[in-house]
Amino acid sequence: MTVDPSARPTPSRPGTRPGHHAGVEAERVEEGYLHRRQLRTGTAGWLLLAGLGVSAVISGDYAGWNFGLAEGGFGGLLIAVVLMAVMYTAMVFGLAELGSALPTAGGGYTFARRALGPWGGYATGVAVLIEYAIAPAAIATFIGAYVESLGLFGITDGWWVYLAAYALFIGIHLMGVGEALKAMFVVAAIAVLGLVVFLAGAVPQFDAGNLLDIAPTDAAGASSFLPYGLIGIWAAFPFAIWFFLAVESVPLAAEEARDPARSMPRGIVAAMGLLLLLALLMLVFTPGAAGSAAIAESGNPPVDALEGSGAGEGITTVVNYAGLFGLVASFFSIIYAYSRQTFALSRAGYLPRALSVTNGRKAPVLALLVPGAIGFALSLTGQGAMLLNMAVFGATVSYVLMMVSHIVLRRREPDLPRPYRTPGGTVTTGVALVLAAAAVVATFLVDVTAAFWTLAAYVVFLAWFALYSRHHLVASAPEEEFELLAAAEEEVE
DSSP states (O other), X not given: OOOOGGGSOOOSSTTOOTTOOTTOOEEOOOTXXXXXXXXXXXXXXXXXXXXXXXXXXXXXXHTTGGGGHHHHHHHHHXXXXXXXXXXXHHHHHHHHHHHHHSOSTTTHHHHHHHHHHHHHHHHHHHHHHHHHHHHHHHHHXXXXXXXXXXXXXXXXXXXXXXXXXXXXXHHHHHTOHHHHHHHHHXXXXXXXXXXXXXXXXXXXXXXXXXXXXXXXXXXXXXXXSSTTOTHHHHXXXXXXXXXXXXXXXXXXXXXXXXXXXXXXXXXXXXXXXXXXXXXHHHHHHHHHHHOHHHHXXXXXXXXXXXXXXXXXXXXXXXXXXXXXXXXXXXXXXXXXXXXXXXXXXXXXXXXXXXGGOBOTTSOBHHHXXXXXXXXXXXXXXXXXXXXXXXXXXXXXXXXXXXXXXXXXXXXXXXXSOOSSOOTTXXXXXXHHHHHHHHHHHHHHHHOHHHHHHHHHHHHHXXXXXXXXXXXXXXXXXXXXXXXXXXXXXXXXX
């Protein structure tokens, strides 16, 4: 976004400006500041944006979701997936509206900045950043397990795989967004094709009785359909989320999209449609082929489902390799997402400004490298399941704040130009808000340690803002300019 300097209203006093909350200051920066912090515009159409959304999520169809069977059984996970599908669909409609109205690289942070001010924007951006910085670390551990199980390159020690994955895919991102998005699209397409191959093998082996083979416990409301009782539905929320986690990353590509007002809604809605179909098919036919009890603890559900049902070795091998592509696709895409979120927060001064400097190919170098180094360090713990739950905690907190932002902007700024409008308006995003709040609580039911560690990291980030960065925001950053113009319009009125 470019704003004519002559159109800027004069700040009410040095160092501050209309619309900023008390105690938050914006600074004028040296000429050329934004010139060194530009992304390549007009690169991605709606199809590449849809590919980004599917790519970010596709690993969740191969692994992770199945652990919800151990929390809620098939019935509990089924209900949880339906509820989370409703939440994500409603949220995607809301984000499609916000992304078309406020198209910057900040995504959810930009929306919350406009609706909730600097504190709300930063709190949302940090929650998103925690999700995207930690999720690749979890996925890296799964990639390492896949590489070792397949016997690729003779590797038996996973940390070499983690390092190679981060180095290779960060390197591709440094080459430029066009190259990265096209590579992501191809990898995601192979992963989707792998799921099709799996379903071709699993559907003939389907037995409805396999879905309910977990013995009921003595929990309240327990049955063959809900073996862990009613509480199992809630406990399965974080795993149901894995079918859709990170589809909300699509708006982060707004500044690099062609005609984002049109391509952003089309891309994210198309991605969500395909993900809904894949979630339903994988949820039913994976345990339906080999049994919920067997799949509940599996590290490679599609392969174990085929092997457990007696499918041929050839199709099992193909699906095994496709699973690796699925993990790589999500790893690749979420690196893109964390770099753009870091870039946007840094460019506006919420994080150290050096993180947003771009290279000759308009790629944010340190925004790719620094979170990548942190993620690599986390991957060395080998605690993939715990890291997954930490990522889900950050995600659900951001969902709550983004849905609040949609509702606030609809009521406070009804005349804000919205090329796309959410079907059902604030009722739709209100449903997503309630379900997201329930999902935040559910993360504590599954792994209290992971939730509290993530909460601690979140508090540290908020302390940074309270003590330092709120006094050093950049007035000319796009997200700050949005509010500057909004404040100017209010003064005119």
